[in-house]
Amino acid sequence: MAQTGVTVGIMTAIWAFIGIVLPIxxxxxxxxxxxxxIIQICLILTAVCCxxxxxxxxxxxxxxxxxxxxxxxxxRMIQLEWN
Amino acid sequence: MSMDALLRSEEMTLCQMFLQSEAAYAxxxxxxxxGLVQFRDLNPDVNAFQRKFVNEIRRCxxxxxxxxxxEKEINKDGIPMLNTGDxxxxxxxxxxxxxxxxxEKLENEMKEVNSxxxxxxxNFLELTExxxxxxxxxxxxxxxxxxxxxxxxxxxxxxxxxLLGEDPVTRSGQQNKLGFVAGVILRERIPSxxxxxxxxxxxxxxxxxxxxxxxxxxxxxxxxxxxxxxIIFFQGEQLKSRIKKICxxxxxxxxxxxxxxxxxxxxxxxxxxxxxxxNTVLGQTQDHRHRVLVAAAKNIKVWSIKVRKIKxxxxxxxxxxxxxxxxxxxAECWCPVADLDRIxxxxxxxxxRSGSSVPSIINRMQTRMVPPTYNRCNKFTQGFQxxxxxxxxxxYREVNPAPFTCITFPFxxxxxxxxxxxxxxxxxxxxxxxxxxKQLEAKKIQNxxxxxxxxxxxxxxxxxxxxxxxxxxxxxIFSKSLNxxxxxxxxxxxxxxxxVITSKPEERIFVDPNGTFTGTSYPxxxxxxxxxxxxxxxxxxxxxxxxxxxxxxxxxxxxxALSFLNHRHFQRPLNIIFDFIPMVVFLFCMFGxxxxxxxxxxxxxxxxSKPQPPSLLIxxxxxxxxxxxxxxxxxxxxxxxxFQSFLVIVAVLCVPWMMLGKTIYQRYLKRYGQ
Numbered sequence: 001m002a003q004t005g006v007t008v009g010i011m012t013a014i015w016a017f018i019g020i021v022l023p024i025x026x027x028x029x030x031x032x033x034x035x036x037x038i039i040q041i042c043l044i045l046t047a048v049c050c051x052x053x054x055x056x057x058x059x060x061x062x063x064x065x066x067x068x069x070x071x072x073x074x075x076r077m078i079q080l081e082w083n
Numbered sequence: 084m085s086m087d088a089l090l091r092s093e094e095m096t097l098c099q100m101f102l103q104s105e106a107a108y109a110x111x112x113x114x115x116x117x118g119l120v121q122f123r124d125l126n127p128d129v130n131a132f133q134r135k136f137v138n139e140i141r142r143c144x145x146x147x148x149x150x151x152x153x154e155k156e157i158n159k160d161g162i163p164m165l166n167t168g169d170x171x172x173x174x175x176x177x178x179x180x181x182x183x184x185x186x187e188k189l190e191n192e193m194k195e196v197n198s199x200x201x202x203x204x205x206n207f208l209e210l211t212e213x214x215x216x217x218x219x220x221x222x223x224x225x226x227x228x229x230x231x232x233x234x235x236x237x238x239x240x241x242x243x244x245x246l247l248g249e250d251p252v253t254r255s256g257q258q259n260k261l262g263f264v265a266g267v268i269l270r271e272r273i274p275s276x277x278x279x280x281x282x283x284x285x286x287x288x289x290x291x292x293x294x295x296x297x298x299x300x301x302x303x304x305x306x307x308x309x310x311x312x313x314i315i316f317f318q319g320e321q322l323k324s325r326i327k328k329i330c331x332x333x334x335x336x337x338x339x340x341x342x343x344x345x346x347x348x349x350x351x352x353x354x355x356x357x358x359x360x361x362n363t364v365l366g367q368t369q370d371h372r373h374r375v376l377v378a379a380a381k382n383i384k385v386w387s388i389k390v391r392k393i394k395x396x397x398x399x400x401x402x403x404x405x406x407x408x409x410x411x412x413x414a415e416c417w418c419p420v421a422d423l424d425r426i427x428x429x430x431x432x433x434x435x436r437s438g439s440s441v442p443s444i445i446n447r448m449q450t451r452m453v454p455p456t457y458n459r460c461n462k463f464t465q466g467f468q469x470x471x472x473x474x475x476x477x478x479y480r481e482v483n484p485a486p487f488t489c490i491t492f493p494f495x496x497x498x499x500x501x502x503x504x505x506x507x508x509x510x511x512x513x514x515x516x517x518x519x520x521k522q523l524e525a526k527k528i529q530n531x532x533x534x535x536x537x538x539x540x541x542x543x544x545x546x547x548x549x550x551x552x553x554x555x556x557x558x559x560i561f562s563k564s565l566n567x568x569x570x571x572x573x574x575x576x577x578x579x580x581x582x583v584i585t586s587k588p589e590e591r592i593f594v595d596p597n598g599t600f601t602g603t604s605y606p607x608x609x610x611x612x613x614x615x616x617x618x619x620x621x622x623x624x625x626x627x628x629x630x631x632x633x634x635x636x637x638x639x640x641x642x643x644a645l646s647f648l649n650h651r652h653f654q655r656p657l658n659i660i661f662d663f664i665p666m667v668v669f670l671f672c673m674f675g676x677x678x679x680x681x682x683x684x685x686x687x688x689x690x691x692s693k694p695q696p697p698s699l700l701i702x703x704x705x706x707x708x709x710x711x712x713x714x715x716x717x718x719x720x721x722x723x724x725x726f727q728s729f730l731v732i733v734a735v736l737c738v739p740w741m742m743l744g745k746t747i748y749q750r751y752l753k754r755y756g757q
Contacts, residue, residue: 003603011607037089038464038486045490049634050552053498054607056633057556059682060626061571061604063689064596065696068572068616073588075574075581078612082570 004062011054019047088459091480091652093419095454098426100414101444103434107403107412110433110443111396112173117429119422121455123415125404134401139176142183143394149186150387153379156193160373162380166527171385173392182386189379196372203368204302207361210354211299212267212310213338217351219293219312220265220340262323263316268335270294270309276333280315283325289316314340411441415448417455423447454479464489466542480652482645491638493542497549498634504561506550513544556608557623564614571601572612591617596690629681636674643667661745665737672734676727677703683719707731 023040030036070078102110114120126134157164174182268276273292280288291314298307313335315326330337341347403412418426423445430443456479460468468485470492477483500506516523517540528534536543558564574581578598605611609626613619643666650658680699688696697717705711706727718724 001602007603007606035461038489041089041486042490045487045494049490049494052634052637053553053556053630056630057608057626058604058606059685060629061610062685063687064600064622065688065690066618066621067594067596067599067690068612068622069591069593069618070612070616071588072590072592074615075592076588078570078574078615079576079581082566083573083575 008058011051011058015047015051015054019044019051088421089483089486090648091483092456092458092477093421094480095417095457096420096423097448097450097452097454098416098418098423098445099448100416100430101406102403102412102414102430103437103439103441103443104411106434106437106439106441106443107400108176108396109437110430111399112392113429113433113436114426115392115395115399116172117425119418119426121417122399122402123417124402125413125415126402135405136397136401139179139397140394140401142179143390143397146183146186146390147387147394149190150383150390153186153189153193153376153383156197157376157380157383160376162373162376164380164383166384166525169385171389173396174389179393182389186386189375192375193372196368196375200365200368200372201302203361203365204300207358207365208299208302209336210358210361212295212312212336214351214354214358215295215310216265216267216312216338216340217347217354219295220314221344221347222293223291223314224344261316261318263314263340264323264326264330264337265312265314265340266330266335266337267295267310267312268330268333270311272333272335273311273313276313276329276335279329279333280326283329284317284322287317288322288326290314291316419457419459456481458483458485460485463541466539467492469538470542482648482652484642484645487641487645489545491641493545493549495634495638496546497553498630500546500550501553501557502559502561503551503554506547506554508547509543509550510547513540513547516540517544558605558608558611558614564609564611566611568606570612571603571605571610572596572599573601574599600690632674633678633681636670636678639670639674640667643670657745657748661748662741665740665744669734669737669741672730672737676730680719687719 023043026036026040026043030039100110131137154164277290280290292311293313294311295309298309300306301308317323317326327337341350400412403414406413427445430445434441434443456476458468464485467488468483471477471483471485471488497506516537520537520540523537528537554560572594574594575598576582580592580595581599609623613622616622643663646666647659647663650656650663677699680702684696684699697719702717702719705713709728709731711724
């Protein structure tokens with residue numbers, strides 16, 4: 001559970017930085033540049049879309065209802081290599 | 084650009100310009116260079132041939148014709164045309180005459196050279212054919228002479244003498260009363276030529292032919308053709324005229340061939356000398372032509388640009404109105420309010436350049452016409468704006484969806500593409516195009532497919548970048564998976580199901596998430612164990628379908644929210660009440676609710692849940708059919724039946740609200756006043 005919390009926290013922090021903090025910084029540093037608006041829009045949209053994509057993939061695997069169907073040879077390899 | 088200018092199309096104003104007649108040309112040239120103005124045609128019902136500057140345009144088109152001719156000649160010779168990439172300004176009207184004179188001179192020179200070299204080549208061809216004839220007929224006559232000698236073998240001399248009544252001594256290699264014609268014909272035509280001769284002359288002529296090994300160059304088309312030499316022996320004048328007619332029909336050229344060998348040898352020498360002379364002259368003509376073309380090739384691109392600019396200026400001037408005093412031209416144009424300063428600056432410099440003392444005036448006009456939509460773009464947003472405009476150009480001052488598509492379009496592409504390896508390839512290809520864009524633009528490549536890719540280089544760059552991210556989420560690199568964070572499924576050999584017997588490696592084992600799943604998701608992306616599973620598609624389908632629903636519904640909500648911005652800007656409260664609100668309610672009641680249910684099902688049910696978790700799809704269908712017969716087991720939360728029925732009824736009510744609400748309200752207003 002703790003690991004879940006840590007992962008969610010880190011990913012949310014990353015995308016919050018990109019989606020909230022960076023646009024504010026852009027407002028400060030690029031106040032007069034003609035491209036300020038488009039950069040802010042791109043940052044916010046990127047953060048929203050990518051965060052949503054990650055969140056869906058994460059939550060979908062939290063409580064799996066079915067398990068993988070493996071051949072025994074593969075099971076043996078998994079036991080040797082990964083576990 | 085301010086946020087408002089990014090969000091909507093620019094504010095435009097209708098302007099009227101008063102231009103002095105002398106200054107008009109220079110002013111239009113300056114305005115053309117900055118490209119911020121769209122002129123309105125003030126003479127729409129005037130025929131194109133009755134406009135004021137139609138003569139100048141005709142002259143420009145004549146110049147373009149000459150330039151095209153020159154370009155064709157340059158391409159024929161394979162000379163490279165210099166393309167420095169600089170943008171020359173339109174020359175002043177008096178310089179146009181100089182340009183015309185230059186083009187005229189060049190064109191005449193080229194035409195002269197071409198016709199000369201054609202005549203020379205024809206001459207050369209005739210001499211070459213004559214040379215071949217003289218060589219080949221030499222052998223024919225020798226054979227005939229031998230044949231004659233054989234005939235005069237003393238053993239049969241008496242019979243021959245008696246038959247023809249001639250003195251054998253007088254014969255000296257010359258055929259008795261036999262005439263001949265010699266000529267050259269295309270090789271393909273020889274068989275039918277022979278047959279025609281046989282038929283027409285009833286077999287009384289004798290044809291010998293020999294092929295010319297080297298191909299000859301046709302002077303008009305320039306192709307190499309294979310020809311053959313022929314000689315026809317006949318007796319009598321009638322046959323001669325028939326043979327001549329047949330040769331004409333088959334386009335065989337006849338040459339006078341002397342009968343004696345000495346004469347032939349003399350002729351051959353003369354022909355050789357003349358061929359050499361001709362070769363020299365031909366070479367010099369070609370050199371001269373090449374030199375003229377090389378000199379023209381240096382400037383031809385610059386000239387084309389200048390001529391096109393002159394033509395464009397005169398087309399624009401044709402749209403202006405001539406004032407009653409005949410002294411100044413009046414123009415109407417649309418321009419962005421933010422750029423009025425730059426336009427005035429351009430007019431000032433144009434008036435200065437033409438040396439006119441009267442300044443040009445521009446003033447704004449009030450109008451009820453709907454201004455054109457102008458979205459200011461840089462090289463990054465231009466591609467996306469083109470895609471959006473392809474579906475339809477937005478109305479004046481409407482919210483411009485293009486800045487948002489900069490991210491959502493590549494993102495949705497990536498959700499469909501989703502492979503790190505292929506995404507990386509796409510990204511690197513687009514990166515190459517972007518980093519080298521200055522050099523590639525300067526090359527002015529004409530290939531349409533390349534230009535499509537080059538124009539969309541920023542789009543492809545973003546699509547590649549997002550595809551890498553989506554591939555990271557799907558855990559897919561060239562269709563293989565990576566195990567970066569450790570698999571979250573532990574298959575302990577201690578439990579009996581996973582204590583596998585190595586002698587049966589193909590046996591299928593269904594892994595139950597109960598004992599094996601560690602409880603935390605794989606941190607970033609899909610767990611790598613799924614790539615080894617036989618039922619990977621069952622998991623992936625569920626994940627991707629639900630992902631598509633969530634992303635699609637969010638996108639639709641976003642679009643409707645933008646429409647709210649439009650309603651607020653154009654101050655249409657009716658639209659908010661009768662369009663925006665029912666759309667939002669409808670979308671939420673049906674698909675927003677489904678999205679919430681998806682998240683609830685993901686978080687609430689695990690493999691340890693006693694009853695089988697209910698299917699969302701069946702649940703949705705039952706929701707609309709009001710079918711709750713399956714009982715309490717299939718409810719996700721208490722009160723679900725009531726709440727869902729409520730949502731369906733509200734959604735159904737939204738339909739007449741959207742369709743009829745505004746109409747009925749407006750009719751009511753009309754009938755009973757304000």
